[in-house]
Structure formats: structure tokens, C-alpha cells
Amino acid sequence: MSYDDVEIEDMEWNEELQAFTYPCPCGDLFQITRADLKMGEEIARCPSCSLYITVIYNMEDYQDPAPPAPPSIAIVAA
Amino acid sequence: MEGSGGGEQGGEWWSWGAGTHGQLGTGAFQDELLPQRLPPPSPAPLLQLACGGSHSVAVLRNGEAMTWGNNSSGQLGRGDSESSCEPTLVKELHCLKVHTVSAGWSHTAFISDDYSLFTCGSGGYGQLGHGNFDSCSVPRRVICFASMKVFLAACGMRHTLVLVGSALLCDADEEGTSVYAFGSSKKGQLGLGSLGGVMSVKGLLNTHHTPSLVGSLVGCNVSSIHASGDHSAALSDHGNLFVWGRGFDTRSNFPVPLKVLSGLSFAQVALGWSHLLALTCDGQVYAIGSRHRFGTLSGCGALTSEDNGGSKSTEALNEQRGCAASTQASAVCVKQFEPLKGHFVRWVAAGSEHSAAVLKDGSVVTWGWGEHGQLGLGNTTDHSCPNIVLGVPRMVNSQVYCGCGFSFLCQSCT
Numbered sequence: 044m045s046y047d048d049v050e051i052e053d054m055e056w057n058e059e060l061q062a063f064t065y066p067c068p069c070g071d072l073f074q075i076t077r078a079d080l081k082m083g084e085e086i087a088r089c090p091s092c093s094l095y096i097t098v099i100y101n102m103e104d105y106q107d108p109a110p111p112a113p114p115s116i117a118i119v120a121a
Numbered sequence: 122m123e124g125s126g127g128g129e130q131g132g133e134w135w136s137w138g139a140g141t142h143g144q145l146g147t148g149a150f151q152d153e154l155l156p157q158r159l160p161p162p163s164p165a166p167l168l169q170l171a172c173g174g175s176h177s178v179a180v181l182r183n184g185e186a187m188t189w190g191n192n193s194s195g196q197l198g199r200g201d202s203e204s205s206c207e208p209t210l211v212k213e214l215h216c217l218k219v220h221t222v223s224a225g226w227s228h229t230a231f232i233s234d235d236y237s238l239f240t241c242g243s244g245g246y247g248q249l250g251h252g253n254f255d256s257c258s259v260p261r262r263v264i265c266f267a268s269m270k271v272f273l274a275a276c277g278m279r280h281t282l283v284l285v286g287s288a289l290l291c292d293a294d295e296e297g298t299s300v301y302a303f304g305s306s307k308k309g310q311l312g313l314g315s316l317g318g319v320m321s322v323k324g325l326l327n328t329h330h331t332p333s334l335v336g337s338l339v340g341c342n343v344s345s346i347h348a349s350g351d352h353s354a355a356l357s358d359h360g361n362l363f364v365w366g367r368g369f370d371t372r373s374n375f376p377v378p379l380k381v382l383s384g385l386s387f388a389q390v391a392l393g394w395s396h397l398l399a400l401t402c403d404g405q406v407y408a409i410g411s412r413h414r415f416g417t418l419s420g421c422g423a424l425t426s427e428d429n430g431g432s433k434s435t436e437a438l439n440e441q442r443g444c445a446a447s448t449q450a451s452a453v454c455v456k457q458f459e460p461l462k463g464h465f466v467r468w469v470a471a472g473s474e475h476s477a478a479v480l481k482d483g484s485v486v487t488w489g490w491g492e493h494g495q496l497g498l499g500n501t502t503d504h505s506c507p508n509i510v511l512g513v514p515r516m517v518n519s520q521v522y523c524g525c526g527f528s529f530l531c532q533s534c535t
Binding site: 053055066067068069070071091092093 | 139141142144174175191226245278307394472473474490492493524525526527
């Protein structure tokens, strides 16, 4: 059972861990990486205990930006 | 996390539970499933302890403060970010005599004997009260209280409450107290919302880096303040209990202090991340919160204000005095903690997800989440009923303190 539901905006980006973190009641931090979010993972785990939280976020916000549209002007070979 | 002053402690003390950040003060970065007796931190006796997310703070009778545990945000107040597994003097307070302390998730508050407030550690939500969102690794004075007497501080996960005397420092006679709050208000934990739910939490600023007066507690004669997780609580000198912040059993938050209508007079409050314990003047334990995941509060009887008749005289008195805190009896329900019914309890403590109490004969009992050994029972299982912690002597005046997954027991010298 998930310990809590936490919105991604309430999580903090931790440069050292390269992960979004949120306080765990054991004193360590629940963690989830950008790669996890990109894959649609919604569970952030604590490395020190059995607890985990459900992260509320919009998956589209963590996808790679769409490739730029092809130029509309035809390039004509000289 | 406690904002109530402790009694005098002797030299004997023990710790157990989560210890990988050094928060147990044992000299090792490891968990302990059984109470570990610690050497006296100083020739001076212990006066008070505070346990935070993964750091601890002690006040000695000579006015010195010692810190140990996780220092990643500078919460140990020593000018660096190196964690420590042994209690070390906070030299950065220089010659100030410390009167009382509080430890939050990753910040710390020190109050000197001249009633000044100093904070250090994580400041990302404005919880240091310095008027910015910077973290600070040395205790820095909160200047907005320069003309007031600060009595107590209570540090939560991302917020801080401060109890000050209403009268200015220069006034001789003091009348009443005021509560100030700063830091994150996302869950209403600062209590700055308006009455009647006109303004939702979403309509409020999410953070306040400068202390704001909790207006609805003016005139309520608050005598102790408590913060843990996203919860806040206060106790009046009449024994009335107020709670605000994140809801205990519901998804709704309470952005304004609610008076808990129990008809009971409480003497002590302990706040966790999803539960509250309140001790009546006659040694009975009551609780708020019924998330049974760790069995922290299972077995609570259903005593509500209806069962109790209520204490109309006290309510009326507070209304007369202009106390504006909301009284929504149905919103918060306090219940007797059945497993300790009939026992006289001297002291209660709440960690994030575990609890501890000292009984009349000095026995220490623990219950709730046990994964890191924070119950001190030699195992890592959860216990829904209080169990006696063996391996510590029965001391009638001992006090127990709980942080996030760890516990301390101190012997009183009186």
C-alpha cells in the first residue's frame, strides 16, 4: 500500500541523487528519476525502507520534445 | 518536533531505531533495534532533546547546545554540511545560552535565554523565517522577533511555528501569547487561512518566508505549539487543543486552527506525520488520526465530543476572550487510546509513524511502525499495542523523544 500520494510539484529535485525526492517517515528520501517519469513510472521508493509513495504528475510533461516540423520551404538544388 | 519545554534531565540516556545518518549519537552510522546506552554528552546534565527527520539536538543545563545526525542542509548549525554520529557542541552560537530547541525534517530552531530565536538548515520553503528561501548552515537570528520574547518554536517538515509573548520586550507586565508561522502553507499548516472556509488553501500563498501572525489564535492563551509533517497543533493554558494543517483522516486540509471539542483538559501533546497523541491532566492518552497502516492508533475507542458532554464553561470563556479559532467538532475527532486505558501515563511522544509513552511506574512503552527498530523491542515488526521496552531502567521522571524512525530516552536528575 502506497504510504501517500504526492504531487510532483511538492517533490524537490536533488542534484546529487539526480532524482525528485520527498521526505520518507524513516528519515531517508523517496526518489524517482526523470527517466522513471518518462516511462510512466508513478512509484517513488525509499532506498532505506519498504515504503513507497505514488507520484501524481502529467506524463506528457516528461516526454522528449517533439521533433521540429520539417521546413516548409522546399530546398531546391542549384 | 516538539515545541514544549522539557524538564530537567540527568546524565543517563539511551537511543534506538534508524541511525544511518548518525542521528542516534552512538558513534556509528547504523540502525539499532535495542536501546543503546550513550555516554554523557558533556559534564553538564541534559535539559531537553529534540529529534527531527534524521538529526537530533540537545540542550544542556549550562546553556550549551549539541547537535548530531544528518547535516546535508546545514541543520546541525556548525557551518558545514558534514553529518556526525556523535553529539558535538554548536560553537556557532558563541556565548549564547540556549533555553530550548526544536528539530524539523531538515531545519533547527534554537531559543536563547534572552528569548531570541535562531534558525538554521533547509530554507527552501521559507521555514527559517529569514525573509528568503536560502538554507543556512549557522544559526542565524530571526530578526523580525527582535522586539518580542520568543518562548517556544516547533519545526515541522517544511514549516515553523513560534510562540511569543504578546507584550513587547520592554513592557514589564506580560499579557497572553501569540503564535507566528512561516514556511510552506500548501496544506494549511501555517493556519493563516480565513474562517468559514471562504478562502481555500489553494487561494493562499504556498510559502511565507517572513513570520505571519496566526490571527485566529489571538486571545486563545496558547501555552505550547507543535509541528510535525504537514500538521500543526497548539495547547492553551486551559488545556484546550487546536489543530490545523493537513487533515488526519480526510484529504481535506484545515487552513485555520480548529478547536477540538472534547470536554477534556490536556496537559501534553505529541504530533506525528499522521497522528496526534494528547495526554489529559489525569494521565489518560487520547488520539487523533486513524490511518491504521502501522497500527499506530488501532484500538482507539470512539469517544467523541457527544460522548463527553463537552465543557461548556471553557468554550464560553474562550468566546468571551475573543478567541477566533474555529470550532468544528465534526471535523476532528479525538478518541481515547484504548490499549493504555486504565494506566496512568506521565509522558507521551510521537515519531513520524511510531509512538512512545512513560507510564506511572517509569516503564517505557512503544507502538506503531517498527521497521528500523524504532520501538526498541529487538525486532523490526510493527506493533499495534504498546509493548514495554526492556533494557532500560524504570525511571519515574524519564522522558522519551521520537523523531523519524528513531527514539531517545533521558533520565531525569530530579
